[in-house]
Amino acid sequence: MPHLYFRGLSVEQVQAIGGSLETELSAIIGCEPSDLMLEVVHTTCIAGGRIAPSYPFVEVAWFERGREVRDAVARCLDRHIRGSGVPEVEVAFRSYRPSDYYANGEPFGADPAEELEALLADNAKLKDDLARARKAAAAATAGSMSTRLRDALRE
Incomplete structure (x- = not known):
């Protein structure tokens, strides 16, 4: 080839x-x-x-x-x-x-549709992990931050 x-x-x-x-x-x-x-x-x-x-x-x-x-x-x-x-x-x-x-x-190689499906599943898992990490970080800092500082970080 x-x-x-x-x-x-x-x-x-x-x-x-x-x-x-x-x-x-x-x-x-x-x-x-x-x-x-x-x-x-x-x-x-x-x-x-x-x-x-x-x-x-x-x-x-x-x-x-x-x-x-x-x-x-x-x-x-x-x-x-x-x-x-x-x-x-x-x-x-x-x-x-x-x-x-x-x-x-x-x-000679994997089926592109199967590869795409696996990548999409990995991407969905990473999105969920990121959302949980952000939520946990927000909860951990919510009690120790002033309302003004929290609003500034959101922007």
Whole structure:
């Protein structure tokens, strides 16, 4: 992970840029080059009822890493592919949530809805604890404070 699917490019074209591309992308993304999976998808494009050349297109499937990294990855792919003589290329990103991506039957992350529910429960408990602490503090200082001082602290 990440997976890069190349369409409209030959195996030889991807092989020619693969080594340097993997090295640069792994530095941008922050992963090992061996974590990247480059696949050439063989497709047949039909235009006007006839077989036509497929447009060069790269789909990056990954866990979202933010706009800055996404932009850098797109520029890197563009530079390597167009630098190899391909006049145009498009890049699209498909982001997976770790809770929706499984390896050997196990998800890569917790379900965000379950995490949110746990955080909301923790937040409610903290609110209750804070309300009790404020009440206890107010009761403890109520007898030893003048009415004027208590009113000033409330403001």
